[in-house]
Amino acid sequence: MIIKEQVALVSGGASGLGEATARHLAALGARVGIIDFEIKKAQAVADEIAGMAVQVDVSDDNSVSQAVATIEANFGAPRIAVSCAGIAPPARIVGREGKTSVDVFERTIKVNL
Numbered sequence: 001m002i003i004k005e006q007v008a009l010v011s012g013g014a015s016g017l018g019e020a021t022a023r024h025l026a027a028l029g030a031r032v033g034i035i036d037f038e039i040k041k042a043q044a045v046a047d048e049i050a051g052m053a054v055q056v057d058v059s060d061d062n063s064v065s066q067a068v069a070t071i072e073a074n075f076g077a078p079r080i081a082v083s084c085a086g087i088a089p090p091a092r093i094v095g096r097e098g099k100t101s102v103d104v105f106e107r108t109i110k111v112n113l
Contacts, residue, residue: 004029008080009071011058014041018084023049030080033071035064037085058085059110086112 008025012018013034022032026049035056036042042053052074056067071078087108091100 003080005031006079007031007033007071007075007077008082009033009035009068009078010082010084011035011056012083012085014038014045014053016084018082019045021082021084022046022051025080025082026051031075033067033075033078035067035071035085058083059107 003025006029008022008030010018010022010025010032013022013032014036015038018034018036022034022045026032032046032049032051034042034046034051034053035058036053037055037057039053039055042055045051046053052071054067054070057063068078089104089108091104093100
């Protein structure tokens with residue numbers, strides 16, 4: 001696969017695996033768009049790799065669509081997409097107070113998938 005000069009979109013690119021992926025793709029010559037909820041961290045990474053950062057809630061279709069459109073308007077159509085966004089809120093399925101809130105479980109599934 002030719003990565004040089006391709007537009008790459010990395011969700012969760014502000015930290016962890018997403019940040020490492022964004023940096024690696026940029027080192028291979030891709031123009032990298034980082035979409036992440038943590039915009040300050042995402043912007044710091046984007047500044048270092050000559051990329052672009054857009055704040056997004058990956059669990060919201062409209063937010064993702066707007067972010068992709070913003071990156072496309074500035075860099076061109078993404079040809080590479082890497083999903084690294086994820087959360088892991090500390091919660092027991094069943095604890096002393098009863099079951100975990102369905103909202104916590106649902107949010108985790110929406111972000112991670």
